[in-house]
Amino acid sequence: MEQIIPNPKELGAIVREARKEQHLTQEELAGLTGTGRRFISELEQGKTTLELGKVLLVLAALGIALYALSKWKK
Numbered sequence: 001m002e003q004i005i006p007n008p009k010e011l012g013a014i015v016r017e018a019r020k021e022q023h024l025t026q027e028e029l030a031g032l033t034g035t036g037r038r039f040i041s042e043l044e045q046g047k048t049t050l051e052l053g054k055v056l057l058v059l060a061a062l063g064i065a066l067y068a069l070s071k072w073k074k
Contacts, residue, residue, distance in 0.1 A: 002067075007046065008046040008047065008048050008050075009045075009046030010046075011043075011046065011055075012043055012044040012045055012046040012047075013044075013046075014064065015040075015043055015044055015058060015059070015062065015064070016044040018062040018063070018064055019040075019044075019062060022062065026040040026041055026044075029058065029061065029062075032061050033054070033057045033058050033061045034057065035054050035057065035058065039054060040058065043055060043058060
């Protein structure tokens with residue numbers, strides 16, 4: 001399903017939903033991605049200052065793809 005993610009809080013909700021659908025705890029997801037449970041918790045809460053590289057690792061582990069859409073075509 002394609003969805004626009006307008007803010008970190010919405011991204012967090014998507015991560016939480018995907019994690020729960022895959023029957024993973026925050027601790028298990030943290031272990032799979034080499035992050036900490038606190039990082040996963042903060043991501044799910046929509047914290048705005050998280051490290052992008054780690055966020056991308058979590059998204060990949062959950063099978064969430066990001067697409068860049070540009071209204072300016074070259």
